[in-house]
Structures are given as C-alpha cells and as structure tokens.
Amino acid sequence: MSVETRPVPRLMRGSIPHSLMLNRFPGLGTISLVALAFLYAPMLIVVAYSFNGGNQALIWQGFSLKWYGRVFTDASIISATKVSLQVAAIATVASTVLAVLYVLAMDRLSRAGSAISTAILAAPIVVPEVVMGVATLAFIRLIGLAPGFIPLVLAHTSFCVPFAMMNIRARYTGLNPAYFESAADLGATHWQVVRRVMLPLLMPGIISGALLAFVVSMDDFMISNFLASAGSTTLPIYIFGLIRKGVNPSVNVVATMLLILAVVVTAATTVLTRRQAKR
Amino acid sequence: MSSSGTLERRPPPDRTAPGKAASGPPALDRPGPKRAGGIRLGRRRPGAKPGQLSVGFAIPAILVGLTFTLGPIIVIGVFSFLSQPETGGGVVYQFSTEAYRHFLFQEDFLGNTHLDLRYLRSFGLSGLQALVTTVVCIGLAFPIALWMTTKTPRAQNLLVLVVTIPFWTNLLVRTYAWILLLSDRGTANSVLEMIGLEPRQLLYNSGATLVGLIYTFLPFAILPIYSSLAGFDFSLAEAAYDLGARKLGVVRRIIWPAAGGGVMSAVALCFVPAFGSFVQPVLLGGGKVLMVGNLIAAQYGEARNWPFGAALSVIILILTLLGAFGLLRWAKRSSQKVSLAI
Numbered sequence: 001m002s003v004e005t006r007p008v009p010r011l012m013r014g015s016i017p018h019s020l021m022l023n024r025f026p027g028l029g030t031i032s033l034v035a036l037a038f039l040y041a042p043m044l045i046v047v048a049y050s051f052n053g054g055n056q057a058l059i060w061q062g063f064s065l066k067w068y069g070r071v072f073t074d075a076s077i078i079s080a081t082k083v084s085l086q087v088a089a090i091a092t093v094a095s096t097v098l099a100v101l102y103v104l105a106m107d108r109l110s111r112a113g114s115a116i117s118t119a120i121l122a123a124p125i126v127v128p129e130v131v132m133g134v135a136t137l138a139f140i141r142l143i144g145l146a147p148g149f150i151p152l153v154l155a156h157t158s159f160c161v162p163f164a165m166m167n168i169r170a171r172y173t174g175l176n177p178a179y180f181e182s183a184a185d186l187g188a189t190h191w192q193v194v195r196r197v198m199l200p201l202l203m204p205g206i207i208s209g210a211l212l213a214f215v216v217s218m219d220d221f222m223i224s225n226f227l228a229s230a231g232s233t234t235l236p237i238y239i240f241g242l243i244r245k246g247v248n249p250s251v252n253v254v255a256t257m258l259l260i261l262a263v264v265v266t267a268a269t270t271v272l273t274r275r276q277a278k279r
Numbered sequence: 280m281s282s283s284g285t286l287e288r289r290p291p292p293d294r295t296a297p298g299k300a301a302s303g304p305p306a307l308d309r310p311g312p313k314r315a316g317g318i319r320l321g322r323r324r325p326g327a328k329p330g331q332l333s334v335g336f337a338i339p340a341i342l343v344g345l346t347f348t349l350g351p352i353i354v355i356g357v358f359s360f361l362s363q364p365e366t367g368g369g370v371v372y373q374f375s376t377e378a379y380r381h382f383l384f385q386e387d388f389l390g391n392t393h394l395d396l397r398y399l400r401s402f403g404l405s406g407l408q409a410l411v412t413t414v415v416c417i418g419l420a421f422p423i424a425l426w427m428t429t430k431t432p433r434a435q436n437l438l439v440l441v442v443t444i445p446f447w448t449n450l451l452v453r454t455y456a457w458i459l460l461l462s463d464r465g466t467a468n469s470v471l472e473m474i475g476l477e478p479r480q481l482l483y484n485s486g487a488t489l490v491g492l493i494y495t496f497l498p499f500a501i502l503p504i505y506s507s508l509a510g511f512d513f514s515l516a517e518a519a520y521d522l523g524a525r526k527l528g529v530v531r532r533i534i535w536p537a538a539g540g541g542v543m544s545a546v547a548l549c550f551v552p553a554f555g556s557f558v559q560p561v562l563l564g565g566g567k568v569l570m571v572g573n574l575i576a577a578q579y580g581e582a583r584n585w586p587f588g589a590a591l592s593v594i595i596l597i598l599t600l601l602g603a604f605g606l607l608r609w610a611k612r613s614s615q616k617v618s619l620a621i
Contacts, residue, residue, distance in 0.1 A: 020406070025422075025526065025530070027420050027427070028425060028429075029426055029428045030477060031423065031426070032422060032423040032427070035419050035423050035497070036423075037441070037496060038494070038497075039441075039445050039494070039498070040445075042456035042457055042459070042460055042494070043445070043452070043453065043456050044454070045456065045459060045460060045466055046455065046456045046459055049459060051358065052575040058459070058462065058464045058465055068307075068326060070337030074436065075459075076372060090481060098339055098340040098343055099340065101332060101336040101337065101340060102328070102336070102337045102339075102340035102341070103341060104332040104336060105329055105331065105332040105333065105334055105335070105336040105337035106337055106473065107328075107331060108331055108332075108334050108337075108451070109334060109337055111556045117337065117340075117344065120341070120345065120348055120349050121340060121341070121344040121348070121402065122342040122418055123344075123348050123349070123352070126547075126551065126599065127352070127596065127599065128551060128552060128554065128555025128572070128595055128599065129552070129555065129557070130555045130571075130572045130575050130576055130592075131355070131555060131575065131592040131596060132348075132351070133576075133593055134355065134575055134576070134578070134579050134588055134589070134592055135351035135354060135355040136347070136351045136447065137579060138351065138354045138355055138358050138589065139347075139350050139354045139355075140456060141369065142354055142500055145571055154346060157343060157347070158343050158344065158346075158347035158348050159348075161343065161344065168584050172477040174463075177330075179326060179330075181328070182330040183329065183330075184329035184575065188329075190329070193330045194332065194363045195353050197330060198330040207436055212447070215415045215447050215604070218449075219447075219449045219450065219451075221450065221451055222557060222558070225576075226576075226579060230559060236449065236451055239451055240451055240558075240562075241456075243451060243454070243458065243562055244561070244562065246458070247458055247459055247462055247465070251455055252459075255449070255451075255455055255456070258448070258449040258452050259448055259449075259452055260471035262444055262445075262448040262449065262526050263444055264448045265448050266443050266444045267440065268434070270440050270443070274436065
C-alpha cells in the first residue's frame with residue numbers, strides 16, 4: 001500500500017501544539033480505538049482458537065498445537081498450498097518484471113498512450129472481481145484453453161501488475177534525476193545507467209511491489225475460482241469449501257498462517273517504503 | 280496505485296514549439312515513433328532522461344494488459360449479445376439481445392412477456408447494501424483518519440501499518456473470523472449467555488453480511504481519507520477557532536472539504552467492490568438473498584446461462600465506468616486529487 005505519511009506540518013512557535021487538536025474533538029480517540037479493536041478482535045480470536053486442543057472449533061479445551069500438526073500433514077491442504085505458491089511465485093516474478101519495464105518506459109510513451117495503457121493495466125483494481133472472473137473464464141474458453149494451471153498463472157500475472165506497479169512507480173517518481181544525469185555525464189552507457197544506478201535505487205520499491213503482488217496472488221479467491229480445475233485447486237478455493245461447511249479447526253490454523261503472511265509482508269513493505277522517505 | 284496517473288492533473292505538455300519543429304529535422308525522421316495496437320505510443324518527449332528505457336520495453340506489460348484484462352472485458356461484451364445453447368454452458372454464435380431482455384422481462388409458457396423485477400431487485404438490494412456499507416465505513420473512517428493526523432509522525436506511521444495489515448489480510452480469513460464470532464456457539468453468543476440473554480441465530484442473514492462488508496472495507500476507507508488529511512495544515516483549523524468558529528463548523532467547513540478527495544476515493548473503493556461482493560453474502564448471509572455477485576457467479580455455475588451472466592457483467596461495468604467518469608469530472612471541477620485505487 002502506498003499511502004505516504006507526509007510530515008506533519010510544523011507549527012510556528014507560540015501556536016497551539018498540534019496534539020491539542022484532539023482536545024477540540026472529544027470522543028475522537030474513543031471512536032478510533034473502538035474501531036481499531038473492531039478491526040483486530042475477530043482476527044485475534046481466530047489466532048487464539050487455532051491453538052485449541054479440542055475437536056470442535058468453538059469449545060476451548062486447552063492450549064495445544066494439535067491442529068497445526070494436522071494441517072501440516074493434511075494432503076489436500078498441502079497440495080492446495082503448493083498450487084497457490086507455484087502460481088504466486090510465477091505471477092510475482094512475471095508481474096514485477098513487467099511492472100519494472102513498464103515504469104521505466106512509460107514516461108516515454110505519448111501522453112495519451114501512457115494514460116490509456118495505465119488505465120488498462122490498472123483496470124483489475126477497479127473492475128469488480130466477480131466480473132473479472134467470469135470475463136476471464138469466457139476469454140480462456142474462447143481461446144481454447146481449459147481451466148487449470150496455465151489460465152491461473154496468466155490471470156494472476158495480469159491482475160498482479162498494478163499492485164506490483166504502485167510501489168515501483170512511487171519509488172521511481174521520488175528519485176532524483178540528478179543521479180542518472182551525473183552517471184551519464186561521467187560516461188556511463190545507457191544500459192549501465194539502468195543496471196548500475198536505476199535498478200539498485202529502485203530496489204526497495206521493486207521488492208515491496210513484488211511482496212504485494214505475492215500476497216494479492218496468494219489471496220485471490222474470486223477470479224481463481226472460475227479458472228481452477230480439480231487438479232489446480234488453490235488454497236483460498238480449498239478453504240472456501242471448508243468454510244462453507246461452517247467452523248473448522250483446520251481453517252483456524254490456515255487462517256492464522258495467512259494472517260502472519262499479511263503481517264510480515266505489510267511490515268516489510270512499510271520498512272522498505274519508509275527507508276525511501278528518509279532518503 | 281496509479282490509476283491516479285490518469286486522474287491527477289499533469290503539468291502542461293512540454294511539446295516542442297511549432298517554430299522549433301519547423302527549423303529542426305522533420306518530426307517523422309526522429310527515431311521515436313513506434314506503433315502498437317494502432318495507438319501511437321512512441322512520440323518521444325523531448326529530453327528523455329537517462330535511466331529510462333525505450334518505448335519498446337513498455338510493450339510486454341501493455342500486451343499482457345490488452346490480452347488478459349481488456350481481452351476478457353471485450354469478450355464478455357460480445358458474449359452478452361450471443362445466444363444460449365440448448366443445454367449446458369457456453370454460447371452459440373448467433374446474435375441475440377435475449378440476455379438483456381431476460382434482465383427485465385420474463386416469458387411464460389404461453390409466450391406472453393411480462394415485466395420481471397427479480398433481477399432489478401437484486402441490483403437494488405446490492406446497491407442498498409453497498410450504500411450502507413460505504414456510509415458506515417466513511418462515517419467511521421473520517422474520525423479515525425482525523426484522529427490519526429493528531430498523532431506524532433512516529434505514531435502515525437505505526438497507525439498506518441495497523442490499518443494496512445487488515446487491508447492485505449486474506450478476505451476469506453477476515454470473513455471466517457466473523458463466522459467464528461457469530462456462529463450458534465460462537466463468541467458473540469457466549470457473551471450473550473454470560474450476560475443472561477438468550478443465544479440467537481446471528482449468522483446467515485443480511486445483518487451478518489453487512490457486518491462482514493463493513494469489516495472488509497473499513498481499511499479501504501481509512502487509508503485514502505488519512506492520506507488526504509495527512510498533509511493538511513491544521514493551523515487553518517486553529518485560525519478558524521480564533522476567528523470564533525465552533526467545533527462542528529470547523530469540521531464541516533475546514534476539515535471535511537480538505538478530506539474531499541480522500542472521501543471520494545473511499546466511496547469508490549468501498550462501493551464498487553461491495554456492490555459486486557460474493558464472499559460475504561455467501562459465507563455470512565448464507566446465500567439466501569440473491570445479490571448481484573452471486574447472481575453472476577451462478578450463471579457460470581449451476582444456472583449455466585453465460586450470455587445472461589455476461590449481460591449482467593456488462594451492466595455492472597457500465598455503472599462502474601459511469602461512476603468513475605462522474606468522479607473524474609468532480610475531481611476536475613473541484614481540483615481535488617482522487618485516486619481510484621489507493
């Protein structure tokens with residue numbers, strides 16, 4: 001997520017400290033803390049229940065790692081995870097490479113060309129997922145592909161591009177062109193500037209873009225659901241089936257793992273983009 | 280993400296002055312222009328900076344976008360005007376507007392056509408649910424975003440992280456959390472029992488769907504509003520106080536307008552996906568009420584009416600596009616920065 005935290009404008013000496021703003025709006029803090037609790041409490045309950053020793057998901061019978069053991073040896077979950085990881089790995093690499101090349105070249109497109117192509121690339125974010133899902137299904141049928149691994153990879157690659165792109169683009173626009181001009185002035189060839197100056201400077205953006213692409217691919221249920229075949233069930237599709245039947249101790253564990261993934265990736269991208277802000 | 284690229288106002292184009300073009304070599308001889316897909320992509324802007332790649336390197340991404348994003352959208356548009364085979368899914372290549380007629384009319388066994396409002400009602404219901412979700416999310420997100428801006432920069436960074444984590448958490452995980460909370464013997468019912476109330480059926484109704492939708496989209500509302508408020512100079516608010524404004528007046532006339540772009544982004548980011556939502560109505564609502572998302576998915580599953588599903592998708596796409604254009608016009612008129620995807 002490329003929400004920039006802009007520096008808080010410094011107030012002039014003698015004016016009211018910024019933090020006093022809060023006193024002007026009583027209850028603001030309370031509402032916010034309650035809302036943040038609302039955001040986190042449900043997920044923390046899932047994490048807590050993943051350590052439940054009982055056979056029923058909802059009755060607490062003491063701390064145990066039993067269900068972690070079960071999940072890590074469950075053949076269906078393992079194979080679904082494998083499919084998800086394979087699709088996500090390919091889609092991440094492909095979409096990140098495409099995004100880097102596009103970002104480095106987009107300023108040299110004509111104004112209209114750049115606006116149109118950026119809009120097309122960004123469309124998967126704006127178009128409702130269910131529409132994108134059925135549209136992609138219709139499309140792959142039309143070009144003669146059967147649902148399965150390859151359509152999954154193709155679709156994931158294309159909807160990961162905008163997510164990979166946003167951090168790379170943000171990083172790119174924040175770079176000082178003087179770096180590249182001085183490299184060129186010092187005699188670096190065109191490729192040397194790209195490889196030895198641009199790409200290293202872009203790296204935090206590239207890594208965080210790739211991480212987000214990976215999460216988006218790992219998480220996708222809606223589009224994959226239309227494109228997967230029996231042999232290429234992804235993890236979200238598999239757990240959707242489990243959840244549909246109601247609460248399930250295995251789902252608690254899988255959900256906890258996916259939550260950890262989200263925390264790690266979000267923290268990593270935040271650190272990477274923060275470093276950029278400090279520069 | 281930078282669909283904002285299309286939305287932000289850019290500095291005026293720095294095209295070569297006509298006089299210069301006349302004196303220099305003819306524009307066609309310059310090594311820039313290349314064509315891809317009929318769109319002239321390669322008008323090289325003067326002074327391409329070192330470190331950039333040539334136009335050709337943008338083509339792979341554009342091709343992927345044209346093929347796997349625009350391609351499917353065009354196909355679904357075409358399919359919506361084709362006919363349904365006698366049995367099974369797929370389409371027959373025969374022009375027909377039956378799919379769109381099916382949206383509003385129904386034919387009975389005698390061949391009489393009459394108005395059928397079932398599907399329109401699904402649209403209305405989905406719209407209403409998306410509207411409530413959006414209003415509640417923005418109602419909560421605005422005070423939270425405002426509160427976040429009153430913190431120290433360090434705390435703000437931390438809070439952004441705290442709000443961003445749910446944003447990137449798997450949708451199924453977040454929805455499942457509410458199943459755990461609301462199920463018959465779940466946490467909410469345990470609490471009810473503890474305070475001496477009868478446990479009740481909390482899951483599988485539209486209230487549960489709504490809670491799930493609000494839960495899902497709250498971070499989508501907080502982040503853009505915070506983003507637009509974060510650069511705001513609050514000494515303006517202080518000045519308003521000094522001039523005798525009251526609290527609500529300051530919020531209404533100073534802070535809310537400053538958050539305008541973020542609020543509009545939040546509206547788009549909450550309303551569109553909530554309108555087409557599938558996971559929450561099925562898992563939390565029990566799939567009892569036919570929402571647009573389930574209706575479309577069903578045409579490619581059990582109902583097997585691909586052209587009708589395509590027609591529904593086209594209607595949603597058109598509504599989304601109209602909304603996006605409306606937003607763009609609003610952004611232009613009020614010179615606010617709106618980003619359609621954070």
